[in-house]
Structure formats: structure tokens, C-alpha cells
Amino acid sequence: MSADRFGAAYYRRFYEQDPVHTATTIGHLAQAVMSLSTWWGIRVGSALDVGAGPGFWRDWFREHHPTVHYVSTDVSEYACKQYAHDQRDISQWAPGKPFDLVVCHGVLQYLNNEQASAAILNLATATGHLLYLEVPTKHDHEHVIDAGSTDLDCHWRSGDWYRRRLAPHFLQVGAGLWAQRSGAVPFYELESC
Ligand SMILES: C[S@@+](CC[C@H](N)C(=O)[O-])C[C@H]1O[C@@H](n2cnc3c(N)ncnc32)[C@H](O)[C@@H]1O
Structure with missing residues (x-):
């Protein structure tokens, strides 16, 4: 997929006209992720944002956790x-x-x-403790997403396709959180999938 695809019109369409999410909704999510990290004893001193788009996560961290070393990237x-x-x-x-x-x-x-398989390997290398991952699947396309506000011109794969590639590196915790298998957090059996 060409990087040219993600130009001004793309961000206008999906973040201004009929936004799929906003700085406020991302703030709630980021707060929850940080609270769970604290609960599990993970001190987040550094964070990497991959495909950061309008930068809502980065902006929230700057305001609420300015000491976190935050690197935001995009293609x-x-x-x-x-x-x-x-x-x-x-x-x-x-x-x-x-x-x-x-x-x-x-x-x-x-x-x-x-590309997605290679990206998952790179995410595994990049993650010390926790990965927050949201990616809509074929099932979501058919049953969950709001087709009016979501970009449908994507690759629609099964959840199992992603799980097979993530499982060697991560433990699925739930709610989009994946714990690095080599990380130090001892989850209770029923706390993860
Ligand atoms: C739906 S937006 C998500 C933006 C942001 N993460 C958010 O949730 O608000 C998708 C973003 O992924 C970026 N992207 C697409 N392919 C990428 C790649 N191979 N590497 C890094 N970023 C990529 C796009 O440029 C775009 O900004």
C-alpha cells in the first residue's frame, strides 16, 4: 500500500468530518492502559507509537506523563x-x-x-512489556464496525491469522493488550487468554 494514500484528505476524512475516535476518547483509553500497567507493576518509562496518525496518544502522554520518553512514528x-x-x-x-x-x-x-507478518515481528522486537494493539478483522468488518466512519479499503483477515503470528511473542491479556512473553509480569491464569 502506497504511503501517498495517507495524505491530507485521509486525515480530514477520518479525523475531522466523521471521526472514528477523538483526542477525548483516546485519552480514556490511554488512561486505562496506564492504570493497568501500574496495577501489574509495569513502570512505563518509554513508549513507542506506531502509525501515530494525528498523534492523539502522543499528545495525551505529553500532557499527563511528560517524563515518559515517547517516540511517535508513521509511514x-x-x-x-x-x-x-x-x-x-x-x-x-x-x-x-x-x-x-x-x-x-x-x-x-x-x-x-x-508486510503485516513482518510488522508483527518488528512489534515483538519493539515491545519490552506491553503492546496495545487494535486491528479490525474480517469478523469485525461483517459484524462490528461502523461502516460510515471506518475506512473499509483495507486487508480483512481473520482474528486467528493475527493470533497465530502474535502468540509466539505475546500473551493476549484482553482489551487490546498483549504482554511480551519475555516480560516479567506473572499474570493469573484467568487474567489472560
Ligand atoms: C487509522 S490511522 C491510525 C492513526 C492512529 N494510530 C490513531 O489510532 O488515531 C492509520 C495510520 O497508520 C499509518 N500507517 C499505515 N501503514 C503504516 C506502516 N507500514 N508503518 C507505519 N505506519 C503506517 C498511516 O499513515 C495512518 O496514519
């Missing part, structure tokens, strides 16, 4: 200039050292199978 040249991110393609790049928290919100559905 789109437009988004990187407009919203101040580092230009990276997650299917081709992983950081040199892991971040405590990685956010990948609404990104992998834009990648083809080969």
Missing part, C-alpha cells in the same frame, strides 16, 4: 510533517532497543499479508 510523509512524527514503516523497521509500551492502533489492516 506517511504528510502525517510526519503535520503531526511531528519520525517517518518509519513498521513492516521494515524495528527500534534498536525495546520500549516499555508500544501502541499500534488501527494500522496493521493497511498492510498486506507479508
